[in-house]
Amino acid sequence: METRVIGKSVPRKEGRKKVTGRARYVDDLSFPGMLHGVTVRSPAARGRIRAIRFEGEIPWHEFTVVTAKDIPGKNCIALLIEDQPCLAAEFVNHPEEAIVLLAHHDKYLLEEARRAVRIEIEPLPAIFSIEDSRARKEIIWGQDNIFKSFCVDKGDVDGAWASAAFVVEGRYETGAQEQLYIEPQGMIAQVSEAEGVTVWGSLQCPHYVHKALMVLFGLPRERIRVVQTETGGGFGGKEEYPSMIAAHAALLARKSGRPVKIIYDRAEDMVATTKRHPSRTRHVTALSRDGRLLAMDIDFTVDGGAYETLSPVVLSRGTIHAAGPYACPNVRIRSRAVATNAPPHGAFRGFGAPQSVFALERHLDRVAEAVGIAPDELRRRNFIREGQTLAVGQVVKEKVDMNGLMERAFALSGYHAKRKKFAAANSDPRGAIKKGIGFASFLHGAGFTGSGEEYLASEVAMEAMADGTVHILAGSTEMGQGTNTIFAQIAAEALRLDCEQIKIIQPDTAYVANSGPTVASRTAMIVGKLVETAGLGLLKSLTDGEFLQPGYTAADFSRACGEYVAKHGPLKTFVKYEHPRDLHWDDLKYSGDAYGAYAWAVYVAEVSVDIRTAEVRVNDFVAVQEVGKVINPVLAAGQIEGGVAQGIGFALYENVVWQEGRMVNAQMTNYVMPTSVDLPAIRVYFEEIPYGRGPAGAKGLGELPLDGTAPAIANAIAQATGVDVRQIPITAETLLEMLEGVHA
Amino acid sequence: MPERARKIRVSCVVNGGAASFEAYPMARLLDVLREELKLTGTKEGCGEGECGACSIEMDGALVNSCLVPALQAQGTKIRTIEGLAIGGSLHAVQQAFLTHGGAQCGICTPGMILAAANLLARYPQPDDAQIREGLSGNLCRCTGYMKIFESVVAAVRRAETRA
Ligand code: FES
């Protein structure tokens, strides 16, 4: 299909503002009379609040002080349920839980005041590990410490063991990971009788914040307004947590009668906000003599922290992705999200899947070894094909060619030759530098899971102005991933205009349609489709009314808009998501069409390990994926490259050190993310098979790269060193220990 | 409340123009630029010299403005992201970042672009290792750096074709 702008690397819509320093992030905004706000947090992991004392030589009368008593509505941050308080009133359930808020115009004095608030807590026994939570050492949430559990059941797993030639067992662990967007979280709020509550901030999901504020203030929809400012990265970290800061800023603004700004510094952002859920996975896998999967029994647990927040949905995605892109007749996945006394873990790009995919792809290399075939041969014999069913019972209707992706990735990386060469070289005991090459093959579902999109029922509005400028009004946010640009491209394509004629309206709940949260690799595919449909709808209005003839120019279009508006008034369309009728999902059985489409991928990593120091270097990285039609090649490749870099961090460097539920290395100096000297060339390739229901054939890709990067690296390290890697991050310290076991 | 030092007056040249402000001697130059001079293009990512989001040029050298006390600015020449484009036309590095996907969320971008421009002033023809080394004090969580490297290379090429 000939396209005008789809498939072209048009420059980022807001790029000029960003490269000149004119883009306005929340901390760049200042309002007359504005105060600054800070949060006083719990020193204890769990306990009863005994007293709050305002000490020191602080002019306390100058301060606005807010506690739970000042909340006009319900003391909660409403999300899936309402278990998380906005401010702890009687009990605290994790370190750094917010208890008191302070506002003052002098930032320096405010910091001193924060340190002068004494919170006395009578400690209660707390639990800090998945094991202790499952053993119910203490019950800290609900009846059993379990936020949510799932059971996926396909075929008859128990009936398969007897006929198996091989049964391979393995346990795997992944650690917490900090999103580490470079712009820390922040929010400004203003509250007045006339205008209600307004917040401006760094956030992914304006309508999540909107809902939370309605419940907190007990106000109707139209009295709350949420505006997204330029957002300096999110990666899931600004999905649910911004509701908390918005709530805090708004409470201070209400009480002080002034605008209040809260900006977290890096340390506060790291100790107090969400991280990727730590996980434990156990696999028991049955295979036939020729290496075909007979049964997969998977047990998957994530640590949700102290409150439910998004853990049930993170668990859901992790569960569904746990059995990968393989055809296996018998699959059982039991999973649960459990409570511990740590700050709630939350959304982070990949959303549960990177955890379960790490376990599976590392496990399958071990399975291949047990069966006595090459890791790629094991995958080849079991890859899912069109018409076969995934673990959740979804029949794959896409044209999927995992083997083709794998061969391409191998050709690009020189996999086979290197695998052989490295094996030979590594067997020389004199060499201190060992090399390895490994891969992972995986899939990632785009959009909300199961019936999620149906419930969301997203909307997009589009308006053509009299001068021919076309406005897109959607709550979908730009946080660097390219929403503005691809929406403009999709609309321009539908309307046969140039991107410059399309204007993206800043997400503001007072004006834009609720297009759902900007998460789950759903924006391009699901919301993008609504944008496309809206564009075609506008065009139809113009052509049906004979304002516009085929073969029109941009000038004709503008003239037609002017005439239409003069005659009929505003030219605006609303489009609402309609769930495809042939997609079925059973929430009770947890089976059916989990996602409308999947992205499919094979990633290959090449590493070298200095076995004296256990230092790992990734020397080459090839990422091959099929994501439907690529809307903007530069932006799409940028998404994959950035995701792979985060995946390399997840695999090797990013180690959250916990002490009684608190992150103790909450600084960029000791929580280490990859720098420009740490990364290999990340080589990205797309296969493009247009997806019928995506805009111009596009599927989602944002989260995909987090899934396969870490296991590819782990498998490469296993080849290089002979170490049976079972957990990430594989830091030099942990690897050194394991190397001693192997090379002793 | 501990005794605070008295504010001092600091004069310097910022983006080619004379600037003068009052600040506590140990106030961070980053805050002065952002709050007193309203140059909010310089960003704060960590406040401890790790991320480079606050990078500026001081007398031609790249520094982390979160670590520079205001009093050290006295008599210096400072360049921030706002001083890079001349008139309406972008600096070659800015243009390259725009065309080659060097900026995603954009929060590291002002510091990264200054670091790249500073690198090119020192090494007009940097090799891959020099680019990586030259940008290693500037963290980017979005791009995985690949498109940033490409942008720097493109800026070099642009400079060559111009010369
Ligand atoms: S803010 Fe200065 S180095 Fe991070």
Ligand code: FES
């Ligand atoms: S573009 Fe987002 S941190 Fe670099």
